[in-house]
Amino acid sequence: MEYEQARSFIYKNARPLDIARWKYLFENGSKEDILTALIAYQNEDGGFGNALEPDCWNPNSSPVQTWVATKIIKEIDLKDKNHQVIQGILNYLSSGKDFDGHTWSNTVVTNNDYPHASWWNFEPNEQISYNPTACFIGFILKFADKNSKLFELACVLAKEAYSYFKVHFPMESMHSVSCFVELYEYIKEISMNDFLDMEEFSSLLHKQIQKVVTYDKSKWAVDYVCKPSLFISAKTSDFYLENKEICDYECEFILNTQESDGTWGITWSWTDYPEQWSISKNWWKSDLIIKNIRYIKAMYR
Structure with missing residues (x-):
C-alpha cells in the first residue's frame, strides 16, 4: 500500500475534520482535535448539517448528517456522555424535529434548497426507512x-x-x-x-x-456496490468468520486498486451541481482513504 501518497493527499486535500481523524487513527493524534472540528458542523438545535455528509450541502440539521456525527463518535470511542456533542445530538433527537413518532426522516425538505446528490432530494410521502x-x-x-x-x-x-x-x-x-x-x-x-x-x-x-453483499467482484471497481466492510470493520465482528473469504478479498481489492496519488476511485457522482461535486468528490476520497487504511490495519492486525 502507498501509505505516504495517501497521507500526502489527506494533508493537501482533506477537511480539517478528516485530517484530525487521520492523525488520531494513524499518528497518535487526539480525540479533542476531532471533536473541535466536528463541533463546527453542529447547529444550535444539536443536530448536524453544513455538508458533514459530503453529498448534501444543506446547512440545516438533518437526521442523516447527524447520523454521520454519531459514526465519528463511534470511531473514536467517545465515552463521555456529558460531552456537548453527544448532549447536543440527544437534544436534537428528543426535540421531535424530523421525527414522525416512529422514525426520523431519511431526507428533509430543506435539502432541495442546496447542492446535493439526487438521492438526498426530498420527496413528499417518502417510504418508511x-x-x-x-x-x-x-x-x-x-x-x-x-x-x-x-x-x-x-x-x-x-x-x-x-x-x-x-x-x-x-x-x-x-x-x-x-x-x-x-x-x-x-x-x-x-x-x-x-x-x-x-x-x-x-x-x-x-x-x-x-x-446484500455484492459477490460479482467485476462490479466492485466501477459500480456503487455492497462490500463486506459496510458491516464488518474488524475481525472481532460477530459477522467476520462466516464472511472471512469475502473480507479477505476486499483487503486484496483495496491493495490492488489504490491509485498513484494514494486515493481510491469514487464510484458514484452527482448529475447536478458539478462545481460542488468536484469539491465533495475530494472530501469522499479523503474519507475513503481513511476507511480503507483502517480496514486493512484491522484485518491484518
Whole structure:
C-alpha cells in the first residue's frame, strides 16, 4: 500500500475534520482535535448539517448528517456522555424535529434548497426507512439517561424496529441493513442482551449480510456496490468468520486498486451541481482513504 501518497493527499486535500481523524487513527493524534472540528458542523438545535455528509450541502440539521456525527463518535470511542456533542445530538433527537413518532426522516425538505446528490432530494410521502433511525435508537440506548423520556422512547422504538426488520426480511437496501447491524452492536455493547432476542437477531443478520453483499467482484471497481466492510470493520465482528473469504478479498481489492496519488476511485457522482461535486468528490476520497487504511490495519492486525 502507498501509505505516504495517501497521507500526502489527506494533508493537501482533506477537511480539517478528516485530517484530525487521520492523525488520531494513524499518528497518535487526539480525540479533542476531532471533536473541535466536528463541533463546527453542529447547529444550535444539536443536530448536524453544513455538508458533514459530503453529498448534501444543506446547512440545516438533518437526521442523516447527524447520523454521520454519531459514526465519528463511534470511531473514536467517545465515552463521555456529558460531552456537548453527544448532549447536543440527544437534544436534537428528543426535540421531535424530523421525527414522525416512529422514525426520523431519511431526507428533509430543506435539502432541495442546496447542492446535493439526487438521492438526498426530498420527496413528499417518502417510504418508511430505518436509515438512520435504527442507528439513532442504539445511540440513545447507549448515551441517554436511563430515566429520561428519550430512553423510554428508544426502548419502544427498538422493538418496533426489530419487528419491522423481521417482517421485511430479507431487506434489499444495504444501508438499511448496516443500520440494523449498528443497532445490534449498540445493544450488545451495552449488555441489554435480554431486551431483544439477540440470538435470533444475530442469525437473521448473518443471512441478511450475505443476501446484500455484492459477490460479482467485476462490479466492485466501477459500480456503487455492497462490500463486506459496510458491516464488518474488524475481525472481532460477530459477522467476520462466516464472511472471512469475502473480507479477505476486499483487503486484496483495496491493495490492488489504490491509485498513484494514494486515493481510491469514487464510484458514484452527482448529475447536478458539478462545481460542488468536484469539491465533495475530494472530501469522499479523503474519507475513503481513511476507511480503507483502517480496514486493512484491522484485518491484518
